[in-house]
Amino acid sequence: MKQVDQLLHARWIVTVNEHNDLFEYHTLVVDQSKIIDILPTELAKQSYRAHQVDDLGEQLLMPGLINAHTHLAMNLLRGFADDLPLMEWLEQQIWPAEGRWVDEQFVADGSELAMAELIRSGTTCFNDMYFFPEITAQVAQKAGLRASIGLMMIDFPTAWGSGPEEYLQKGLALQQKYQDHPLIRTAFAPHATYTVSDVPLLQLKQAAQQHNSAIHIHLHETAGEIALHEKQHGCRPLARLDKLGMLNANLQAVHMTQLSDEEIQQLADNGVQVIHCPESNLKLASGFAPIARLLAAGVNVALGTDGAASNNDLDLFAEMRTAALLAKGVAGDASVVPTTTALRMATINGAKALGIADQTGSLEVGKAADVIAIDLNTIETQPLYDPVSQLVYASSRNQITHLWVAGKQLLKERQLTTLDETQIIKKAQLWQKKIGGQ
Amino acid sequence: MKQVDQLLHARWIVTVNEHNDLFEYHTLVVDQSKIIDILPTELAKQSYRAHQVDDLGEQLLMPGLINAHTHLAMNLLRGFADDLPLMEWLEQQIWPAEGRWVDEQFVADGSELAMAELIRSGTTCFNDMYFFPEITAQVAQKAGLRASIGLMMIDFPTAWGSGPEEYLQKGLALQQKYQDHPLIRTAFAPHATYTVSDVPLLQLKQAAQQHNSAIHIHLHETAGEIALHEKQHGCRPLARLDKLGMLNANLQAVHMTQLSDEEIQQLADNGVQVIHCPESNLKLASGFAPIARLLAAGVNVALGTDGAASNNDLDLFAEMRTAALLAKGVAGDASVVPTTTALRMATINGAKALGIADQTGSLEVGKAADVIAIDLNTIETQPLYDPVSQLVYASSRNQITHLWVAGKQLLKERQLTTLDETQIIKKAQLWQKKIGGQ
DSSP states (O other), X not given: OEEEEEEEEEEEEEOOSTTOOEEEEEXXXXXXXXXXXXXXXXXXXXXXXXXXXXXXXXXXXXXXXXXXXXXXXXXXXXXXXXSOOHHHIIXXXXXXXXXXXXXXXHHHHHHHHHHHHHHHTTEEEEEEEESOHHHHHHHHHHHTOEEEEEEEEOSSOBTTBSSHHHHHHHHHHHHHHTTTOSSEEEEEEEOBTTTSOHHHHHHHHHHHHHHTOEEEEEESOOXXXXXXXXXXXXXXXXXXXXHTTOXXXXXXXXXXXXXXXXXXXXXXXXXXXEEEOHHHHHHTTOOOOOHHHHHHTTOOEEEOOOOGGGSSOOOHHHHHHHHHHHHHHHHTOTTSXXXXXXXXXXXXXXXXXXXXXXXXXXXXXXXXXXXXXXXXXXXXXXXXXXXXXXXXXXXXXXXXXXXXXXXXXXXXXXXXXXXXXXXXXXXXXXXXXXXXXX | OEEEEEEEEEEEEEOOSTTOXXXXXXXXXXXXXXXXXXXXXXXXXXXXXXXXXXXXXXXXXXXXXEEEEEOGGGGGGTTSSOSOOXXXXXXXXXXXXXXXHOSXXXXXXXXXXXXXXXXXXXXXXXXXXXXXXXXXXXXXXXXXXXXXXXXXXXXSOBTTBSSHHHHHHHHHHHHHHTTTOSSEEEEEEEOBTTTSOHHHHHHHHHHHHHHTOEEEEEESOOHHHHHHHHHHHSSOHHHHHXXXXXXXXXXXXXXXXXXXXXXXXXXXXXXXXEEEOHHHHHHTTOOOOOHHHHHHTTOOEEEOOOOGGGSSOXXXXXXXXXXXXXXXXXXXXXXXXXXXXXXXXXXXXXHHHTTOTTTSSSOOTTSBOOEEEEOOOSGGGOSOSOXXXXXXXXXXXXXXXXXXXXXXXXXXXXXXXSSOHHHHHHHHHHHHHHHHTO
16 A cells, blocks of 8 residues: 555546546546546555545546636726727727726736636636736735746836836746746746837747747737738738747747638647637637637647636636637537547647646646546536536536645635635725726 | 515616616515516615515526527437537437437426526526427426427427327417416427428418417528528528518527528518527537627527537526627627627517517516526626626626526525426436436
8 A cells, every 4th residue: 555645536537648538437646746646446445545535426537727828917807898899998998997007916916816716617727918927926826826927028118117128127037036936937928919029029039948938929819910010010920920030839829810821831830839719809809710720730729718808707618618619610610629629728738838738737647636626417417428528518617626736725615725715805896996986 | 565475685686678777776576476666675675565585685686598499308418419510410410319219208307407407597488399398398387487388390200299290280289288378388390491391381380370379490500401492492491481471570580590681681671580599500510690780680689509419508698608709709890799788688589589578588567577696796707897797798607596487486595496406417317328328
């Protein structure tokens, strides 16, 4: 009998490994924050003794979801301005509100609200882009989530700094601070090609090369953005990034609703990561990302919710469903993005996009125990012919019962263990009164 | 002090009346199954004494949702066959499975499972189309839901009958049985123009005129269906129904993904009801219904989930959200189907489509107390700038706490009061073993 930290017995284990193995009546064995074995429960009971044994009965275990594009602090602007096109929404509503309200406290409170929502909806890892990233990183540590914290870059001054020079300094300092952190890493995060000039882009490129960091950028979000960029720079955004030598596997290209066949091939050839945010793209009428064509070309496609001001939730379960449904509608082919593909987009593909597929994104021996448990024994997910179908098409976030990151439990019987739900709601209501003027 | 049956005090009352009135700190006064007053809570406490007083605190009251297109019994085939195009899905999976398994018990158990799901997701009224409608009607009575029961018609024999002649007989008998029922009504339900010949269509037209009943039909679901119909009949399905004199306000045209400008105008001119099932259309890659154009032309558009075999849930909250998001993407205009329109599509427009807008679909004096209560005081729906935005874009079915139909409570603190959840799940699992062969 080997002594380990934890045994998780479950009816179903959805691994999302290379073979999409689905195990029945198996046990996940966790020691020192990692998965060290997955084996039949009967065998596990004979082989391991654990400090903590959780018998999850009929529940299902699967890798925690990875939300590959967020602006967490914007949770405080959820429902603040709806039903407007991207540029009007940004220029007339969001940017003025951010100009007036965004500070360290806004980012702290908004990010905490968002992380509570992430945990309650089965997300173990997020990839954020916002001002005051040092605050978001602190809150992530408190929450216990795995995170890639975007180091914002934009041409104009904001509450966070006077401009590119200061953003770069602050970003590099944060990069250094977290370079050896077990859960938190950083990525350089130029806002978009229409808001960041060549000089800061090249500086970030160099910094990313030096530190083997990712670059996280909004790209080809709308036809309007591309037209504007063509006016400003005489070429499409992707062509400019190519000229600057930035197309590689460390580039996380978010949105990508406007793509020619040649551009799709270019993304595939360079191993660029595409992050798809279907609900935000729909809500802002930004266009339809050609997901079936991207996948067919061999591009890695991950999923993000975008910020809660344009979604308006951080529910990656729902996003996975929307991604599977919308891809079929757009392709005119009901067989594209089947359930296993949708599930991979929300898990292992996110880990690949963030450069952490060796650590998370699937339940496999040697990876961190980033795990969620789901109760499918409800009216809404019965009968159960195929657990993966239920996960993608029928279940919802409230069926998630437990969540662990690197073996640490952050949700237990739907209760947050690291964050104070009541306090978080109170703070959100105070911001609502301030910002909403009521 | 007037004595009444029930007072419901709530922070918010979303009426969905003609002016989309939103009341704060108001009370819904219910007597003899109807809403008799809506007034400020302070005033209500001075004016009414009630047998039952529910103080819902910070919760929100709104009309129950109306699911205008279902195949309830198909809940037993949820997740049985995914990721296939409509005709392959129907001909190779669904029809053979139905041929083998559908009988009275299948319809009873499947419909009960579905009604439990409807109630738990805030739906007070549904519009069904399936075999053995007499069974569905019985289960609806047991559940306490408001329903329009479709009297199926199809050219070929099924477990329910030998063909059109018998379907018509059985349908007329059921029509008569329920003609004076307070909650249950019937509609004639020819499956589709490619599966029902002129003779039975004309018989149903006559019967519908005679009884002032609705006709509920799948129409223009896919481009393939239209091509097939053109081959069979030399015209598009809508043109054939026009020739047969069936285009009027009693016609409920479900799906309508393929429509020319002239056809949209024809629908508007004839007051035809369009029932939009966005998630089913996406999942089967059937095409995009031109919702913004239909609404602009003045067509009444209601929402349905379709059956759980092509969705795979009956969550009209999620369907409302998908409808709002998808319409923007399809129109390329983020301002179409704003929150209030989406909410109307899921409530009052459904009542109009079913011909019962005088009884339900909004919270107004004189209408039945078909009401749901929702808790928006959660991590996922804070801060709260605009309750309707939270309802459409951020909340989910599990936030529904209570549900009443004609004043009778069917859900109380998320517990079913008329149906047995545990028994229903057990029965679904038995069917899963039989049908899934495990």
